[in-house]
Amino acid sequence: MRINQSTDRARSTAARRDQIVAATITVLAERGYAATSYDAICEVAGLSSKRLISYHFSTKDELLAEVLRRVTADAGEAMRPAIEAADELPGKLAAYIRSNVEFIAARPDHVRAVQQIVFGGAQVPSEEADGAVARLVALFEAGQQAGVFRRFDSLLMAVVLRAAIDAVAGRLIGGADPDDCARELIETFDRATRVEQ
Structure with a gap:
């Protein structure tokens, strides 16, 4: 019985x-x-008390850090199948770009939330952004080792991508066509990374 109560409590806390x-x-x-106050969050969440927020998140910065983690995790889940399905490294790069653009177009609320956190100057950890850059660096370095990408500074290219x-996100939220945006970015970074014949 104690295990079930513990499991139920953990599920309730996670929910x-x-x-x-x-x-x-x-x-x-x-x-x-x-305008992102605990009162506003309670109103939208249907919570009876701000104490329910502070029980789960000790500070607003901790809550905002969790928002960033959640958005990053949601994006990763949305992007992973397309990236894993691509066979070659240039295809994986194209799938990364296309699936990221599609996620932004499909989840503008997520993007706006992250933009507000960044523009608001909240003190939140940057490991999610660092992790995204590190994964791109690994992709670029693997492509260079395989001879399908030219020699360039992998960290710089990852940051630029x-x-x-991130710059295209504003256009997508404004109604730009995701296919057009993805196609332009893929072409740009294909030209920037490919080995010249």
């Missing part, structure tokens, strides 16, 4: 944290960083 994070994403996306995708 409440998910509810709070989802409401925070909504408030950030719709109202902006300055992330910045390009």
Whole structure:
């Protein structure tokens, strides 16, 4: 009986944290960083007390860090199948770009929430962004070792690609065609990375 109670409590805690994070994403996306108060989050989440938030997150920065982790995890889950299905490294790069653009177009609330956190200057850890860059560096270095990518600074190229995708996010949220955006980015980074014949 004790195991079931412990499991039920863990599920309930996880569900409440998910509810709070989802409401925070909504408030950030719709109202902006300055208006993302515990009162606003409670209103959207249907919570009776701000203490329910502070019980699960000791500070607002901890909550915002969890929002960043959640958005990164959701993006990774959405992108992973396409990247894994691509056979060759240039194909994986194209799948990374296309699936990231598709995620942004499909989840503008996630993107707006992250933008608000960044623009608001919240003190949150950067390991998610660092992890995304590190995965791109590994992809570029593998392509260079295999001879399918030219020699270039892999870290610089990874940072430039992330910045390009982040810059396109504003256009996608504004209604730009995701296929057109993905196609342009894929062409640009194919030209930037390929070995000249």
